[in-house]
Amino acid sequence: MTKPELLAPAGNLEKLKFAITYGADAVYLGGPQWGLRAYAGNFTMDDIAAGVAFAHARGARVYVTVNIIPHNEDLVGLNDYLADLADLGVDAFIISDPGVLLAAKAVAPQVERHLSTQANVVNYASAQFWADLGVTRIILARELSLGEIAEIKRRVDVELEAFVHGAMCISYSGRCLLSNYLTGRDANRGACAQPCRYKYHLVEEKRPGQYFPIFEDERGSYIMNSKDLCMIEHLPQLLTVGLSSLKIEGRMKSVHYVATVTKVYREALDAYFVDPANYRSQPHWLEELKKASNRGFTTGFYFGHPGPEDHVYKGELYQRQYDFVGVVESYDPDKQLLWVEQRNHFQVGDTLEVLAPQGEGGQMAVVALQTETGEAVDAARHAQMRVALPCQKPIAPMSLLRRPLS
Structure with a gap:
């Protein structure tokens, strides 16, 4: 084989x-x-x-x-x-x-x-x-x-x-015309609006404005x-x-x-x-x-x-357990600092999980953060800002950091 x-x-x-x-x-x-x-x-x-x-x-x-x-x-x-x-x-x-x-x-x-x-x-x-x-x-x-x-x-x-x-x-x-019909966006030419993921209710023609849930869910129904x-x-x-x-x-x-x-x-x-x-x-x-x-x-x-x-009939469309918060750029072995590019807000006190390209990534606690100028901060708030975290061992570049959702 x-x-x-x-x-x-x-x-x-x-x-x-x-x-x-x-x-x-x-x-x-x-x-x-x-x-x-x-x-x-x-x-x-x-x-x-x-x-x-x-x-x-x-x-x-x-x-x-x-x-x-x-x-x-x-x-x-x-x-x-x-x-x-x-x-x-x-x-x-x-x-x-x-x-x-x-x-x-x-x-x-x-x-x-x-x-x-x-x-x-x-x-x-x-x-x-x-x-x-x-x-x-x-x-x-x-x-x-x-x-x-x-x-x-x-x-x-x-x-x-x-x-x-x-x-x-x-x-x-993928040969679908729903998007064309409902939004004017041609799915077969790259512009699908994904109306199959919309939330729908049922309307009876003699009762305009009166909406009937197909399944008992306050968010509507996901019939497709x-x-x-x-x-x-x-x-x-x-x-x-x-x-x-x-x-x-x-x-x-x-x-x-x-x-x-x-x-x-x-x-x-x-x-x-x-x-x-x-x-x-x-x-x-x-x-x-x-x-x-x-x-x-x-x-x-x-x-x-x-x-x-x-099929999914009710509840939230996506299930999500983690926030992706950063990408590892490099490790400074002399200062034992891990340099990270931020992708979502994270802060001192968070426990992050590491996804590494090879092998097990493990977990790390965010005990401190500093900017490129050496300024101590309590959180990485700004999109794609570079911050350093104290870290006792190297983590490979392009490893991802994610935080469990509580």
């Missing part, structure tokens, strides 16, 4: 660096145009060049999404854009449209072509069709069972990629609100169906989410391939995943059609 790639999201250059530092074999990102996350921050061409250099120096790969469903005006400049990306050294384009696929083959034949989940491949005949057109990898629709994936792999000689963690779309692999996909407890089953890449969703998510989820799946994958026969899912992996914002977890369609227990 070949060890599959671990593919992580990169909403911007900083997240790319954290994804790779925390164990991703490859990252996927959106450029300035033609991707499906208009509000992810995304990359300039200079950012992509820097990201490719960072990734390749560490043996990782970079895939760029070009997966909108384009109208005529969206094709203007496409060929030049693809050629420019190829010149930067990106490893693959993620494509959903046949016209974009033909353009990629024509102007950048050396770049791999991965078929987006937006193309809705759910059977081996469709997979063969796309493989015959020159697709080198198919990102499968989320609506497939493990048995269906195994059959596609058995019948078609093409790499397969599947999501293992993250948000689920209520529409068929899926839990998040999580397959950390089922890696052996995933690995038996022949996947080449395990994909984490989340280009809109935080650095803390990307680092936390990537590290957990990295540890689990590595543990499996050290000793497959004696592999056991470790309870602390699932507990660690719960520390990143989530909507509760489901296995999606992998073991059959989701049931009522796989």
Whole structure:
């Protein structure tokens, strides 16, 4: 069995660096145009060049999404854009449209072509069709069972990629018109407003203004609100169906989410391939995943059609156990000071948990804080301010500090 790639999201250059530092074999990102996350921050061409250099120096790969469903005006400049990306050294384009696929083959034949989940491949005949057109990898629709994936792999000689963690779309692999209808924002061109996550009440047409809760919840009802996909407890089953890449969703998510989820799946994958026969899912992996914002977890369609227990009907949309408060920049061994860039308010007296790229992070108490000028302060109040904390042992750069919510 070949060890599959671990593919992580990169909403911007900083997240790319954290994804790779925390164990991703490859990252996927959106450029300035033609991707499906208009509000992810995304990359300039200079950012992509820097990201490719960072990734390749560490043996990782970079895939760029070009997966909108384009109208005529969206094709203007496409060929030049693809050629420019190829010149930067990106490893693959993620494509959903046949016209974009033909353009990629024509102007950048050396770049791999991965078929987006937006193309809705759910059977081996469709997979063969796309493989015959020159697709080198198919990102499968989320609506497939493990048995269906195994059959596609058995019948078609093409790499397969599947999501293992993250948000689920209520529409068929993302082809949704709710956002267009309710807000005028086209989900298939990168501007989804996520109306499936809105809170809804029922109105009877002869009683305007009288709202009926569908479920007894003062916040309204979440009638299309899926839990998040999580397959950390089922890696052996995933690995038996022949996947080449395990994909984490989340280009809109935080650095803390990307680092936390990537590290957990990295540890689990590595543990499996050290000793497959004696592999056991470790309870602390699932507990660690719960520390990143989530909507509760489901296995999606992998073991059959989701049931009522796989959706969120009431309560807060996100579950959050921790505040991400800082990024470790460096350690001064002479003064035993840990320099941190603040990301959320924290203060003297807090106990922080350390998430390190490698190994266990542990905890540390904030007994004092000082600024770059040496001024003692009682809290890190300002966005991205640099502060130093007394610390008796080194903590690796790019470690994250988080505070439990009381």
